[in-house]
Amino acid sequence: IRLSLVGSEMCIRDSYMMRRALAHPDGLEIVETAYGRGFRIAVPVVRGDEGRPAASVRKLAQLRHPSAFETWAVARELAARRTPADYLDAISVLEAGLALDPDYAPSWALLGYLRIVQANHGWLAAQDAARLAHGAAARALALDPDSAEATAVRGFVRVAFDWDAADGGADFERALSLDPQQWRAHQLRA
Numbered sequence: 001i002r003l004s005l006v007g008s009e010m011c012i013r014d015s016y017m018m019r020r021a022l023a024h025p026d027g028l029e030i031v032e033t034a035y036g037r038g039f040r041i042a043v044p045v046v047r048g049d050e051g052r053p054a055a056s057v058r059k060l061a062q063l064r065h066p067s068a069f070e071t072w073a074v075a076r077e078l079a080a081r082r083t084p085a086d087y088l089d090a091i092s093v094l095e096a097g098l099a100l101d102p103d104y105a106p107s108w109a110l111l112g113y114l115r116i117v118q119a120n121h122g123w124l125a126a127q128d129a130a131r132l133a134h135g136a137a138a139r140a141l142a143l144d145p146d147s148a149e150a151t152a153v154r155g156f157v158r159v160a161f162d163w164d165a166a167d168g169g170a171d172f173e174r175a176l177s178l179d180p181q182q183w184r185a186h187q188l189r190a
Contacts, residue, residue, distance in 0.1 A: 019077060033080070068104040071097025075107070079114060084123050087114055105144035112136030112153040113184060119161075130161035151175040152185035 019031050034040050071093050078090035094111045098104065112133040119129030134157045140150035155171025158164040175185035 019073070068097045068101035068107060071100070072104065072107045072110060075110060075114075079110075079117075084121070087117060087123070090114055103143055105140040105147050105150065108136045108140035108143065109147055109150035109153055112140065112150065112157075113188075116153065116156055116160075116188075126161060130157050133157050134161075146178050148175040148179035148182040149184050151178065152182065152188045155185075156188040 032040050075090040075093040075097070078086045078093060091111065091114050094107050094114070098107050098111070112135075115124065115129045115133035115136065118124035119126045119133075124132075133153060137150045137154040137157065140147050141154065144150070151171050152175040155168040155175060157168075158171060159168030162168070172185060172189040175182060176189070179185070
């Protein structure tokens with residue numbers, strides 16, 4: 001990735017392009033904002049198998065509508081701002097992307113997570129949020145049974161809203177066995 005710098009600050013467009021280029025379809029935050037300092041890589045860096053495309057790259061290549069990934073990436077950016085209006089905008093962007101490609105599991109998983117956030121902040125009634133989050137996670141898991149993020153979202157709904165600690169705990173364990181580095185699974189489990 002080539003980044004252009006203006007003075008000592010990275011251009012906003014470059015920052016967007018960097019996040020977009022390094023976005024992970026399973027929701028893993030690869031680039032974090034270091035407030036007052038810039039950005040940092042937030043995941044362990046390991047060398048992959050040379051010559052073999054990563055599973056996430058193969059999934060991106062199979063998208064019916066490339067805008068599905070872009071809307072997911074924009075929604076993640078909006079949600080990172082953590083204001084009620086930005087969460088609503090992120091949900092709207094995800095819903096627009098899912099209208100284009102309803103088979104993009106990472107968007108369903110992120111939508112489920114955003115519904116949980118809305119409930120946790122009191123921006124959406126817990127019963128409504130639980131129903132919406134569970135539906136989004138179920139849709140994501142129907143499309144990609146190995147989605148660690150969707151499994152963690154379902155686990156949180158089961159524990160926090162359905163009072164089903166056994167099945168919710170099993171979901172968290174499965175999510176972490178699928179991807180031990182899945183930060184959202186760690187966050188929701190905690």
